[in-house]
Amino acid sequence: MKIALLGYGKMGQEIHKLAEKRGHEIILIIDNDEDWQERGSLLKEAEVAIEFTTPDSAVDNIMRCFENEIPVVVGTTGWIEDIDHIRKTCIDENKSLFFSPNFSIGVNLFFDLNRYLASLMAKWDNYEISIEETHHIHKLDAPSGTAIVLANDIIRKIERKEKWVKELQENPDEVGIKSYRSEDVPGTHKVRYESEMDAIVITHTAKTRRGFALGAIMAGEFIKGKKGFFEMKDLLNFQKSTV
Ligand SMILES: NC(=O)c1ccc[n+]([C@@H]2O[C@H](COP(=O)([O-])OP(=O)(O)OC[C@H]3O[C@@H](n4cnc5c(N)ncnc54)[C@H](O)[C@@H]3O)[C@@H](O)[C@H]2O)c1
Structure with missing residues (x-):
């Protein structure tokens, strides 16, 4: 080709x-x-x-x-x-x-996992939901396009969530996306569900x-x-x- x-x-x-x-x-x-x-x-x-x-x-x-x-x-x-x-x-x-x-094929599998986890967690409103993304310092946009896909999929599955916001959420209808920039990291994404008792975290790490x-x-x-x-x-x- x-x-x-x-x-x-x-x-x-x-x-x-x-x-x-x-x-x-x-x-x-x-x-x-x-x-x-x-x-x-x-x-x-x-x-x-x-x-x-x-x-x-x-x-x-x-x-x-x-x-x-x-x-x-x-x-x-x-x-x-x-x-x-x-x-x-x-x-x-x-x-x-x-x-x-x-x-990345792995990230697209991670998208499926994120949607599945969100459908399991939909009724458990004692868990707060947040996303973290880390990329190399030259990346021009934040949050990453991948973090936005993850957030929008969560919003579609979880009724109490209506929009994503940069940084930390202030209102219960938001999903906060925190962006970190660090040297030559190709791309790491974490989705975190946190209650007072425990936390469930899924992570995708691009190695190259x-x-x-x-x-x-x-x-x-x-x-x-x-x-x-x-x-x-x-x-x-x-x-x-x-x-
Ligand atoms: N979709 C994905 O899987 C994926 C993966 C990695 C990066 N990205 C994205 O891809 C983009 C590029 O990433 P990168 O790490 O290669 O960035 P980079 O900064 O290393 O490279 C971008 C290149 O585009 C060139 N450029 C600027 N204006 C141009 C123009 N008008 N025509 C042609 N070339 C031009 C620049 O000179 C530069 O060399 C970013 O938006 C990044 O977020 C997407």
């Missing part, structure tokens, strides 16, 4: 190494606006683009892929306010986009960025030649059905 890498920071470089090991060819690397001016016309040669950039540039990059009819896998987080508009454009104009705030890179490349292999808006559940169901 011919891949255009949009963003060549920590994730772009990890994807480059792993994609070549899986037999793919990187035909274009774009890492800033000058690269777009110099080489952007080569985008149309790619079969798939993989986008890991910054919250400010993701939407423009997605639109460039749409204009060139190139399926795009997007891992950039921090642009959630535009997601409804982008999803609608993708579907209405018959384009192709795969978005996940977290491409390779897990995200693998998920993004698998998403590229999945989306090649397809039209529509896709998420991890589409890829995971496909994997199950092809085992």
Whole structure:
């Protein structure tokens, strides 16, 4: 598969190494606006683009892929306010986009576990619920896209919770998300249920960025030649059905 890498920071470089090991060819690397001016016309040669950039540039990059009819896998987080508009454009104009705030297969299993635990805990209102996320110091957005998914899934399952807030909750209808930044941590998420008697805590710890890179490349292999808006559940169901 011919891949255009949009963003060549920590994730772009990890994807480059792993994609070549899986037999793919990187035909274009774009890492800033000058690269777009110099080489952007080569985008149309790619079969798939993989986008890991910054919250400010993701939407423009997605639109460039749409204009060139190139399926795009997007891992950039921090642009959630535009997601409804982008999803609608993708579907209405018959384009192709795969978005996940977290491409790690383990995190997506953790999402299932979080939903299951929330459904068990729904009636036990003596437990207070909070989320902690820790990432490297260069991460631009907080809380992480993954922590927001965890919080929204809890809110959907637990009636007494209505919204998430940054830092600590002040009202009983909130889920507090505390963000920590520490050197080169790839990503750790904890969901905590705490009563006066005990605590139940589930944790996902990413050990390297390779897990995200693998998920993004698998998403590229999945989306090649397809039209529509896709998420991890589409890829995971496909994997199950092809085992
Ligand atoms: N979805 C996931 O699984 C997942 C996993 C890890 C990181 N992320 C997210 O992916 C994004 C990138 O993460 P990273 O750790 O590689 O960041 P990074 O800062 O190391 O790299 C971002 C790169 O994007 C480049 N860039 C900036 N503007 C650009 C533009 N207009 N076009 C092309 N490239 C441009 C920068 O020069 C930089 O090299 C972040 O939003 C991060 O939160 C998502």
